[in-house]
Amino acid sequence: METAALIKRVLQFGDQHAFAQLVQQHQSALRYSLRQWVGWDTSLADDLAQEVFLKAYRKLHQFQAQAKFSTWLYRIAYTTWLNYIDKQRVQEAPLDELTEARCDKSIQQAGAAIDIERALRQLTVPQRVAIHLCLQRGFSHGDAADIMNLPLGTVKTHVNRGREQLTHLMRDYQEAANGNA
Amino acid sequence: MATHNDSLTTQLQQAEPHIADGGFTDQLMQQIAGQPHVIRPKQQRAMWLAVAITLLGSSVAAFGLSHASVPDLQLLLVPSWRTGFTPAELMAMLAAGWCSALFMGGLALVKLR
Missing domain, CATH: 1.10.10.10 (Winged helix-like DNA-binding domain superfamily/Winged helix DNA-binding domain)
Known part of the structure; x- marks a missing residue:
C-alpha cells in the first residue's frame, strides 16, 4: 500500500497495522541515518528512532498531505537528535564496532x-x-x-x-x- | 528528489547496509498500544466518573478523620473535635474512603490505557 493511503488509514480509522507498515518502510533508512548522526552508537540510534516514530504517530494529524512523508519524518528525526545532543555529549563509537553492521x-x-x-x-x-x-x-x-x-x-x-x-x-x-x- | 549522480553518491549509497527490522516495529507498536494519542469519549466519561468517585471517597475519609475519637489521631489532626465514634467505626470509615479512592484511581488509570 502507498504511503498516502497508509497515513489516511491511520488518521481515519486509527489503524495501527497501517502505521506498522509505514514504520517497516522507513525503519532501515531512518535507523541508519540516526546511527550515522549519533556516531554509530546503534542502541542510542535505535532508541532515538523509536522516539521519532512515536512522535510521528502522535503528530500524524499535523502532517500536510502535499508534503513528502520522508521529509516530515526526517525533520522530526533531526529535531529529536538536536534535542538529544543539547542534553548529552554524544561519543562516537570506535571503528571496530562498525563491522557489526556490515555482516550482510x-x-x-x-x-x-x-x-x-x-x-x-x-x-x-x-x-x-x-x-x-x-x-x-x-x-x-x-x-x-x-x-x-x-x-x-x-x-x-x-x-x-x-x-x-x-x-x-x-x-x-x-x-x-x-x-x- | 534531487539526483546527484556521481561516483561519491554511488559509493555512499552502496556503503549503506539494509538494517533488518529485528523486532523494532513490534517493540514500537507495543509502546504505541500503551500510549494512545487520543482519549476517546468513552474513556473521558470513565475518567470523570472516576474523578467524582475519588473525590467522594476522599470526602468520606476526611469526614472520618475529622470525627476521630482516637486520642493520638485527634492530637495529630483535629484536636478539638470529638463525636464518640468507636475506633472500629472510625477505621472502617477511613478504610472504605481510601479503598474507594484507590480503586477508582486505579480504574481510571486502567481505562485510560
Whole structure:
C-alpha cells in the first residue's frame, strides 16, 4: 500500500497495522541515518528512532498531505537528535564496532563502507548531515534546508564543502590501500 | 528528489547496509498500544466518573478523620473535635474512603490505557 493511503488509514480509522507498515518502510533508512548522526552508537540510534516514530504517530494529524512523508519524518528525526545532543555529549563509537553492521556485505564492500564512515567522521556535523540527506537519501537541497531548518545557501555550502573534503579523503584512503596491496 | 549522480553518491549509497527490522516495529507498536494519542469519549466519561468517585471517597475519609475519637489521631489532626465514634467505626470509615479512592484511581488509570 502507498504511503498516502497508509497515513489516511491511520488518521481515519486509527489503524495501527497501517502505521506498522509505514514504520517497516522507513525503519532501515531512518535507523541508519540516526546511527550515522549519533556516531554509530546503534542502541542510542535505535532508541532515538523509536522516539521519532512515536512522535510521528502522535503528530500524524499535523502532517500536510502535499508534503513528502520522508521529509516530515526526517525533520522530526533531526529535531529529536538536536534535542538529544543539547542534553548529552554524544561519543562516537570506535571503528571496530562498525563491522557489526556490515555482516550482510562482502569484505570488499565492508572495507569501502568503513572508509566512507571514517571519512564522514572528518566532516563537521552540519556537513555530515547535509551530505547524508542530499547524497545518500536523495533529498533536494530545499528539502534538506527544510529538515535542518537552515537557509538554502548554507545547506548548499555544507554539501559542496563536505563533498570536496570527502572526495579528497576517499582518494587518500584508496591510494593508501593501493600502496599497501 | 534531487539526483546527484556521481561516483561519491554511488559509493555512499552502496556503503549503506539494509538494517533488518529485528523486532523494532513490534517493540514500537507495543509502546504505541500503551500510549494512545487520543482519549476517546468513552474513556473521558470513565475518567470523570472516576474523578467524582475519588473525590467522594476522599470526602468520606476526611469526614472520618475529622470525627476521630482516637486520642493520638485527634492530637495529630483535629484536636478539638470529638463525636464518640468507636475506633472500629472510625477505621472502617477511613478504610472504605481510601479503598474507594484507590480503586477508582486505579480504574481510571486502567481505562485510560
